[in-house]
Structures are given as structure tokens and as C-alpha cells.
Amino acid sequence: MNSAEEAAHERHASAEVVVEVSGCATADAHAVFSALRTSFVSDRAADDVPEEMAGPRATVWTSTFDVTDVRAAAEPRPLTAPLTVNLQGGYWAVDRLCESLRTAFAVRVLGTAAGDQEEEVQLLLETR
Secondary structure: OOHHHHHHHHHHHHOEEEEEEEOOOHHHHHHHHHHHHHHOEEOOOOOOOOOOOOOOOOOEEEEEEEOOOOOOOOOOOOOOOOEEEEEEEEHHHHHHHHHHHHHHOEEEEEEEEEOOOEEEEEEEEEOO
């Protein structure tokens, strides 16, 4: 890679946020991912609906969003119950994704873990 390609790759990677949703109904996970897909490009197709996995273990749904460009603001969406979402990415990217979530849900920060260039944020989402 030349320096221009490396810089473009770094900019793109720093604009990605990994979103994890767990411990909720599949419809609620779908609501979160659908809201985020309204605003950002995702590594998952729009028809990729979360499914519950059989067994005693907790199901965790994960998707990565590129927050470089905001396509549209998400409309408020109902949830059947409050849920926890974990975000991981660069500071700017996580902040931008949080702002998008605030258009669709009531958002409360439960905790953060700061790193050198990335952070992890745990949020509680509720119906607005």
C-alpha cells in the first residue's frame, strides 16, 4: 500500500463502529439495527433479520457500521423493553453513532472504557 492508500484505509477504519446487542427480544435487536441502517452503511443487508439461537447461551447480535456519511435520520422506534447496546470504535465514530441512536431511542450511557484511539461505550436504550 502507498501512503495515500494507507491514509484512506485508516480514515475508513476509524469511521467504523462495532455494535453488539444482547439479552433482548429479536424484534428489539432488529429495531436497533434497522434504525442504524437508516443512517449508516452496514456490513449486513437490510433483509438480514436477527434470529434467536437455540440453547442455553445468550445470543449476541453484532453488526459494523461505517459512520462516514449520514444517509438520513432514523425515526423513533418502539422497543418491547429497555436493552443494552455495546459500541466499540474510534471516539469520533462512536459519538456520531450515539447521536444517531438518540433520534430513534432514549439513550443513557451506562459506562465507558477508554483506549488510546478507541473507546467502548455501553448504552441503555429505551423507547422515546
